[in-house]
Amino acid sequence: MKLTKSIFAxxxxxxxxTAWAQDDIKNTEFNPVTTGVTSLSITPDARGASMxxxxxxxxxxxxxxxxxxxxxAFAYSQAGVSLSYTPWLRKIVNDIYLANLSGYxxxxxxxxxxxxxSLRYFSLxxxxxxxxxxxxxxxxxxxxxxxxxxxSRKLSEKFSMGVVLRYIYSDLGYxxxxxxxxxxxxxxxxxxxxxxxxxxxxxxxxECQWSLGFNxxxxxxxxxxxxxxxxxxxxxxxKIGTAFTFPLADYNNLTLSVDANKLLVxxxxxxxxxxxxxxYDDALQVWKDKSSISGIFDSFSxxxxxxxxxxxxxxxxxxxxxxxxxxxYYESKYAGNRQYFGLGAGFSLNVIKIDASxxxxxxxxSPLDQTLRFSLSFDLDGIKNLFGRN
Numbered sequence: 345m346k347l348t349k350s351i352f353a354x355x356x357x358x359x360x361x362t363a364w365a366q367d368d369i370k371n372t373e374f375n376p377v378t379t380g381v382t383s384l385s386i387t388p389d390a391r392g393a394s395m396x397x398x399x400x401x402x403x404x405x406x407x408x409x410x411x412x413x414x415x416x417a418f419a420y421s422q423a424g425v426s427l428s429y430t431p432w433l434r435k436i437v438n439d440i441y442l443a444n445l446s447g448y449x450x451x452x453x454x455x456x457x458x459x460x461x462s463l464r465y466f467s468l469x470x471x472x473x474x475x476x477x478x479x480x481x482x483x484x485x486x487x488x489x490x491x492x493x494x495x496s497r498k499l500s501e502k503f504s505m506g507v508v509l510r511y512i513y514s515d516l517g518y519x520x521x522x523x524x525x526x527x528x529x530x531x532x533x534x535x536x537x538x539x540x541x542x543x544x545x546x547x548x549x550x551e552c553q554w555s556l557g558f559n560x561x562x563x564x565x566x567x568x569x570x571x572x573x574x575x576x577x578x579x580x581x582x583k584i585g586t587a588f589t590f591p592l593a594d595y596n597n598l599t600l601s602v603d604a605n606k607l608l609v610x611x612x613x614x615x616x617x618x619x620x621x622x623x624y625d626d627a628l629q630v631w632k633d634k635s636s637i638s639g640i641f642d643s644f645s646x647x648x649x650x651x652x653x654x655x656x657x658x659x660x661x662x663x664x665x666x667x668x669x670x671x672x673y674y675e676s677k678y679a680g681n682r683q684y685f686g687l688g689a690g691f692s693l694n695v696i697k698i699d700a701s702x703x704x705x706x707x708x709x710s711p712l713d714q715t716l717r718f719s720l721s722f723d724l725d726g727i728k729n730l731f732g733r734n
Contacts, residue, residue: 375614376680377607377643377651380567380576381514381532383466383488388444389428390717394688394701395657396671398603400585401540401557402659406721409446409462411583412557413494414506414540416448416458423449423724430717432466439469448494449724456498460508465489468516486516494536502543508536512578514567534564534578553589558582560608566636575632577639580608585655595663601671603655608640611647650676657686665692669701683707688717694726 379385389407392399399411406426408415425447432440448460466488490513496506515529538559544551560582566575585603592598613631618624634642643651657671667690675682688701698720705713 374678375611375647377609377611378576379579379607379609380530380569381488381490381512382579383442383464384490384512384562385579385581386430386432386442386466387717388430388442388446388462388464389426390688390699390701390719391659391667391669391690393703393715393717394669394671394686394699395601395659396603396655396673396684396686398585398601398655398657398671400559400583400603401555401587402585402599402601403555403587403589406448407444407446407719409448409460409492409494409508410444412506412538412540412559412585413460413508413536414496414504414538414559415557416450416460416494416506417456417496417498417504418540418542419448419450419458421450421723421725423447424721426719426721428717428719430715432715433711434716435714436711437469440467442466456504458496460494460496460506461492463489463491488512488514488516492536496538503539503541506536506538506540508538508561510534510536510562510564512564512567514569516569530567530569532565532567532578534562534580536561536563547590550591552591553587555587556585557587558584563608563640564636577609577636580636580640582606582608597661599659599661601655601657601659603657605653605655606643606651608643610634610639610642611651647678650678653679653682666690667692667699677707681707682710682712684710684712694729695723696726697721697723 387393387397388410391405391407392411404415404419406424428444430442432442442464444462444464446462448458450458468486471484471486490510492508492510494506494508496504498504510533512532512534513529536559540555540557542553542555544553562578562580564578566577568575583603583605585601587599587601589597589599610631613624613627615624618627653673653675655671655673657669660668669688671686673682673684673686684703684705686701686703688699690697690699701717703712703715
C-alpha cells in the first residue's frame, strides 16, 4: 500500500491545484477542497489561460467545449478543430504535460445547432515504483484521460443551451507481481449542462456585444481507487461569467470579461475540527459515503464565500487577426492560494490560428509560476475558401 499512496501523492503534486505556502498550511482555516482526476480542472487552451483562466461568456471559439459548449451554436464558422499543449509544473519536472484536442461541427441548414467533442490526455511522466526499503520494483507511466461528446442548440436568437457527456479514466496504479498486490485504473462518467446569452446593445453610435454564460461541469459518479476503498469526488464545478465587447475604432475591439467558479464538492473533514479521533473517523466515513449529488448541495454550506474563485480578463482584437490578452486569477489563501496573472497573444489567418499564453504567479513558491500553453486551431470555412480560390 505504500506504493499506492506514493503514486497518489505524485498525482496530487502534478495537478498542482493548490499553491504550497507554509504560512497558509499552518493556518487553522486552511482547508482546500480535494478531488479525484483534478486534471479535469486544468485549463487546456492558451486563449482562456491568458485571460486569467476564464471563458464562460467570451466569444465562441474551437475550445468552447471546456468553458461553455453552448457557445458553439453561435459560432461563425461551420467547423473547426484545435490542438493545445501545456508543459505542466515545468519549474519542478520536465516530463508532465496536458494535451487537448477539441472540435465542433455546425449541423442543419438553419445554423442553430452544433455537435462537438474533445479528448484530453494528462501524462504524469515516468515514475519509479519502490518497495518499503527503497528498492525499485518497476517504472510506470501514470496518466489521466477524458473523452466527451456535446450538443448545443439555439433556443432563441439570443440564447442557447448545451449538454456534454464524458467518459473519464484515471490510471495511477501499479502491479506488484511478487506479492500479488495489484491496482487498476479508475473509470467514471459525468455530464455538463451549460447556457449562453448574447445581445448587441447600441451605446452612443457604437454597436457593442454583451454576453452571459454558465456551465455546470463534471456532474457524475465518483472515481474509486484501490478497488473501491478510496472513492474520490470528481471536480464538479459551477462557472458563471459575463463579457462586454465594444469598438475602440474601425477594426479595433476590446472585450472585458469576468468569471466566478465554485467547486461543487464538500470539503474533507479535518482532525483539528474534532474533539477526538473517533468523532473525526465518523465524520470522515460520512464524507466518503456521501453521494456526488448530496455533495453538490452540501458544498454550498461550507465557507461559501471563501470557496469562490474569480477571474478578470481583457482581450484586444485588431481586425480579428491579431490579439493581445491579459487577466488575473484569484483564490482565497484559505482554499488553495492560487493567485496569478495571465498574459498572451494570438495571430489568425483564414485557415490557421496560433495562440500562446504565459502565467506569472503572485503567490510565493507557487509551482504554477511560468506555465506556458500553446494552441493551434484550424477553421473549416477558411480551408474551403482557400481551396475555392485555387
